[in-house]
Each structure stands twice: as structure tokens, then as C-alpha cells.
Amino acid sequence: MFFSMTKTTGGRTLEKAKDFLQKKRNRVAVAFAAAVILGIAVYFMTNSGEDSAEVLYKAEKELAGQKREETAVGIQNYQGGLHPAFAEYSGEKTLSDLLFSPLIRIKQDGSIDYILAEDIDVSSKGKTYTVRLKDGLKYSDGSKLAAADVKKDLLLLGDGRSSFGFRDCFARLKGYDSNKLTQSEDMEGIEVKDDTTLVFHFTEPDPANMYLFTGGIGRTANRAKNKYLYTGAFMLKGQPANLPMTLEANPNYYDGKVKEKNILVKNINSNNIEAMLTKGNVDITQFQANKSLISRLKKSGVITLYHGSSDVQAVLDFKSDSKSAVNKKEVRQAVCYAFQKERFVTDSLGDSGQAAFSNFKEGSFMAGAEKEMYPYSKEKAEECLKNAGYEKNKKGIFEKGGKELSLTLKADGILYADLFVQQFTKDMKAAGIIVKTTDSGNYDLYYRNAAIPSLTSVGAFLDERNFQDEKLVSLNARLKKAEDLKEAGKVCKEIDEKILNESLTMPVYTERKFAAVGNGSHKIEVKDIDRPFSELLK
The missing domain is CATH 3.10.105 (Dipeptide-binding Protein; domain 3)
Structure with a gap:
């Protein structure tokens, strides 16, 4: 195999939310904490000589009356994009990773986690990739997820208007037409062999080809109404156009029953973030940081650990x-x-x-x-x-x-x-x-x-x-x-x-500057997470 990880997500261990995760004892609770921490914040610092890291923020202040069965999360920059082809902003991408599972995930060390795919064979010349799906895959509505469906879903990721980060991989598929935004469903570069087998034909043996399989799979039933067929650990409850929204367990999740009841997603902005955190209205929060805000939050006792990285x-x-x-x-x-x-x-x-x-x-x-x-x-x-x-x-x-x-x-x-x-x-x-x-x-x-x-x-x-x-x-x-x-x-x-x-400086000048913060209703201390999102603690 010849591929690698170039993102700064995944592949690193974090200090895990010990009480939060041990009390819940289920992979999806861990998944969400990791989704926010790994997917939004790559803000941790590797300890010298150890394969571990500390999360940027953890809250150890217990807030009376804030014990909840559900996990409440606050995000910024939600503009309505949930499907991985439409999720452009960091908050959207975090939610998308929980709603749509990929064929594979590639970790920091270059190794692969097989998610919807059972395995992938690469030809000796590096141009042909044979993908075999796991047996019994279903969409969230219970309908069968077959190879032909995967092809259709992938073509949406390869659309010229897609926000998928590795969209350029599609340009190396045979039959790709750069003059078209939407590729034909009979595109020769993706061949459906049977219900569980697809063969991908690339024009060149680029190791980056493997990243084509890291996009989330899911069907857009009616995007205007926020209606999708999901493959991730969670699915959207109802079709809310805006936040707040509730994510509920996907009963047909490929990896078995999801025990987490609900995830409540709330909107966070510069006007309400301090109150949301200090009053315990959210458990984990994504926000764009600045020095003044961090200083106030630290004084409030919400943030007790602060780290940076290079x-x-x-x-x-x-x-x-x-x-x-x-x-x-x-x-x-x-x-x-x-x-x-x-x-x-x-x-x-x-x-x-x-x-x-x-x-x-x-x-x-x-x-x-x-x-x-x-x-x-x-x-x-x-x-x-x-x-x-x-x-x-x-x-x-x-x-x-x-x-x-x-x-x-x-x-x-x-x-x-x-x-x-x-x-x-x-x-x-x-x-x-x-x-x-x-x-x-x-x-x-x-x-x-x-x-x-x-x-x-x-x-x-x-x-x-x-x-x-x-x-x-x-x-x-x-x-x-x-x-x-x-x-x-x-x-x-x-x-x-x-x-x-x-704490001399806080970046305020690029979209990537976000932090994961626990508000104190749980003790957030993340540890031993090696895989992001909905694939943790199998």
C-alpha cells in the first residue's frame, strides 16, 4: 500500500475526557468529544518522548444542576451544509463527520481504518483500486447501501462545486471530463462489479488516489429540506433549517447500536459564548478565540488547562x-x-x-x-x-x-x-x-x-x-x-x-482558529483516542 496522512487530524492520541467517557461507556459519546476536539481543534502538544498529547482545554469545575443525559455542543459557522459535498465551514464539517461515514480513514502514520469498506486492493502498477464493501450496509432509513449507491454518492463528492477536500482525486479517474461540473454516472473510472465491489481506474499511480475514499457516503434526498440518507453514527432529527438541531442515533449504523441518546447542537457566537460556557448551557464548544475572551474564561474557572502547538x-x-x-x-x-x-x-x-x-x-x-x-x-x-x-x-x-x-x-x-x-x-x-x-x-x-x-x-x-x-x-x-x-x-x-x-497571544486571523472546551458539567480529560469521530472504542 502506498498512501499517507497529511492532515493534522487523527493519528495522534489525546488526553481523553475521563469521567465523561467512562460514565457513558459508549463509543459514540467518545466519538462526539473526539469529533469536536480532533475535527475542529488540532491544538495539542506532543509530550517529549511519549506517544500522547494533551488537549488544549479541559474544564474541571463542576457546575451544579448541569447534569444532562444528552451532550450539548456549540458551534460557529453553520451555514446549512451537512453533506460532505456541501460542508464548507468547520462547524459543518464536524457535524458531517458524525452523519456520514467514509469508506476508509487514513491515520497520521499512513495506516488505514476500514469503515464502510471491508478492504481495498491496489494493483501492482498503482492505477487500479478494487474496493470491497462490508456486508449488510444500510442507509439510515433501512434501505440497502450497495456498490451502485456508493458510486452515485462519490460522484456527488467529485462534483465541481463540492467542498470535499480531496476533490482533485476525481480528476485522475478515467473518463473524467474537466469541462463538466457534474460527471456522468456511467463514468468509466468507477466500475460497479457487483453489489459489494467497485473498481476504480486511475490514469496515473498517484498515492494521493487513496484519499478519494475518505469522503463521507450519504444520499441527498432533498437538500432544500435538509433531508438525507445517513451512514454515520447519528442522523438529523427532523429537518431543521437552522440551529439548534438534534442529532439522534442512527438505528442502521454499520458498527452496531448507538447508545448515546441525543446530541443537541447550538449556535455559538461572540455575543453568547461566554454565558453559554460559564452557565453550563453547552458541554463542548467550538469558537474563534481571542486573548480577552480566553482571559475571562480562565478567570471564571471554566478553562483550567491551556496549550499551544507548532x-x-x-x-x-x-x-x-x-x-x-x-x-x-x-x-x-x-x-x-x-x-x-x-x-x-x-x-x-x-x-x-x-x-x-x-x-x-x-x-x-x-x-x-x-x-x-x-x-x-x-x-x-x-x-x-x-x-x-x-x-x-x-x-x-x-x-x-x-x-x-x-x-x-x-x-x-x-x-x-x-x-x-x-x-x-x-x-x-x-x-x-x-x-x-x-x-x-x-x-x-x-x-x-x-x-x-x-x-x-x-x-x-x-x-x-x-x-x-x-x-x-x-x-x-x-x-x-x-x-x-x-x-x-x-x-x-x-x-x-x-x-x-x-498566554501571550491568540490568533484571530484565520478560519481554522478554534478550540474545544468543556464547560464543567463533565470533567473533560481526553486520553487514548487514536481514531476520530464515530469509529472510536470499537
Whole structure:
């Protein structure tokens, strides 16, 4: 198998809501806590030397009279999108993950959790994927969920207007028509063999193809009336157009009976969030944070633990230009093979956080764990180029037709750009590829990075609006002067620790900045969650 996880969700353990989860003793109660914490907030910090993490916020203050059988949750940014093809905002995506189960989930380490799929076979050439469904699958109304239904549901995810995060995977299916928003139901790239078997035919062996199967499956019966056929642990009670709404157990959930009675979803906004939390009107809340609000909540006793992290997203794009050498498939693959991303990440981040790499836009790879396909070795890179007719010259550089293989790299970003260039250039040269740098628009490869800030992180700290502390300014100066990745990682750890201890800054400038908070009616202390959403504690 050759695939990996690039998101910062899943694959990490969290400190779990001990009382909340042990009292309820059912996977769906855990699922919802995890859905909010994992799906909304990637705001936790890996402990040094341990495969565990602490959730950003936990509430340990008991509130009298707030014991409820149901779980009450507050979310922001709900605009009516529940189906994964329409769920655009974070609150919507959280609900969608509870309502619609995918064929598979890919964890941080690249391993797969099979959900609706029993297994997936990948051909030796990496272009054909055979998906076998679990037996006895049903929609929430009790109707049979067969392979033909899965195909129809997937085509909705691949619609040109879909919000599905891996919609670009559909463009690599045979018969995909880029001129059409909606693909034909007889599209040759998805073949229905029988009621439980589908065969997917891709035009290229991209390890990212596996992510096509991570979209939630469900039927839109009447979107205008919020009426769907669900496959997740929960289903919408009635057809409410707006919040509040109630989620109730799906009686035909593939993994057995759901014991959680109801989940009550409420609207949270800047005007009511403080009252909702401090008065115990919600158990778990998603909200966009700011320093003033966090300070007030901490004083109220609602928030007793506050953590930040330094997740870094690095993107290396291949330029879409017919003249560029990287548009030759063998060269792209050689670059993927040769770049030692895991070493770069480990040395640069150290213990200060985890790293997530996005896929190359032109379909080369997703970094992380697809070692079967792209094992990060110069030997594989050299083999790939030799098969394409390149030969090494006396200088150890590959050439074809007397022209050396030289790639031009443009790099920028708020973090590690210079150090990345050094590492990348070294890795490429070891594999026989020359790398030159440029600041112009005439490049083959473009590297950029950005912290994916948690509530506080290197990314938030480096935002110039947050330079309000002399010690942080000093740390930033040290970061810029770092001579190697390990030194930079140590500085970032100091930044995290300082922000953690003093709560200096709260990001308020991107949609991703949300937190999971328990209000105290349950003691929220999350632990040992390795799988998100409705697939926990099997």
C-alpha cells in the first residue's frame, strides 16, 4: 500500500475526557468529544518522548444542576451544509463527520481504518483500486447501501462545486471530463462489479488516489429540506433549517447500536459564548478565540488547562509549464524519492510539535508514510531517472542529450525557508540533480511554508501583529539566526513554552482558529483516542 496522512487530524492520541467517557461507556459519546476536539481543534502538544498529547482545554469545575443525559455542543459557522459535498465551514464539517461515514480513514502514520469498506486492493502498477464493501450496509432509513449507491454518492463528492477536500482525486479517474461540473454516472473510472465491489481506474499511480475514499457516503434526498440518507453514527432529527438541531442515533449504523441518546447542537457566537460556557448551557464548544475572551474564561474557572502547538505545513509545488522539466513524470517522482522530508521534519521541529505536509499539486505525493511508493531514497531517484534515459556524467549529475538535469527552486515562508533550501539542495545533489534558486516567477519548484497555528504557536507568534513582548522578539531573532534545523526546533520549543505559560497571544486571523472546551458539567480529560469521530472504542 502506498498512501499517507497529511492532515493534522487523527493519528495522534489525546488526553481523553475521563469521567465523561467512562460514565457513558459508549463509543459514540467518545466519538462526539473526539469529533469536536480532533475535527475542529488540532491544538495539542506532543509530550517529549511519549506517544500522547494533551488537549488544549479541559474544564474541571463542576457546575451544579448541569447534569444532562444528552451532550450539548456549540458551534460557529453553520451555514446549512451537512453533506460532505456541501460542508464548507468547520462547524459543518464536524457535524458531517458524525452523519456520514467514509469508506476508509487514513491515520497520521499512513495506516488505514476500514469503515464502510471491508478492504481495498491496489494493483501492482498503482492505477487500479478494487474496493470491497462490508456486508449488510444500510442507509439510515433501512434501505440497502450497495456498490451502485456508493458510486452515485462519490460522484456527488467529485462534483465541481463540492467542498470535499480531496476533490482533485476525481480528476485522475478515467473518463473524467474537466469541462463538466457534474460527471456522468456511467463514468468509466468507477466500475460497479457487483453489489459489494467497485473498481476504480486511475490514469496515473498517484498515492494521493487513496484519499478519494475518505469522503463521507450519504444520499441527498432533498437538500432544500435538509433531508438525507445517513451512514454515520447519528442522523438529523427532523429537518431543521437552522440551529439548534438534534442529532439522534442512527438505528442502521454499520458498527452496531448507538447508545448515546441525543446530541443537541447550538449556535455559538461572540455575543453568547461566554454565558453559554460559564452557565453550563453547552458541554463542548467550538469558537474563534481571542486573548480577552480566553482571559475571562480562565478567570471564571471554566478553562483550567491551556496549550499551544507548532504544526508546520510545507508545500512544494511543481510548476504547470510544458517547458519545465518537472512536468516529466520521472523527474517529479525522482524529486519525491530524493527529498528526505522525514529527516527535515524531525530535525526542524524536534519535540515542539508535529508536522503535516500537503501533497504536491501536480500529483506526485503526500509526504508522511507512503514509503512503499516513495521511500525517500536517492537510489530510487536514480533508478527512476535511469529508466527515463538519463545518465550520470563525471560530476555525478544526471544529464540527457548533453544537458544536465537542473531545477530552479523558489522558496519563501515565515519559517525554515532558508534551512529548507539547504536541505533540499543537498538531497537533490546527492541524487544527481542540480538545484538553483530564484526569486523570480521563472521556477520549476516553489516551496512555501506556513505554521498551522493552534491557539498559540510559532505561526501566530510570527504574525507581526503579535510582536508585543520583548522576549518573543528576542526568540524570533534567535530563530532567524539558527544555523541548523535542530537549533531552530529548540527555539520553537521555547516559544511554545513561553506562550503556554503566559498566554501571550491568540490568533484571530484565520478560519481554522478554534478550540474545544468543556464547560464543567463533565470533567473533560481526553486520553487514548487514536481514531476520530464515530469509529472510536470499537
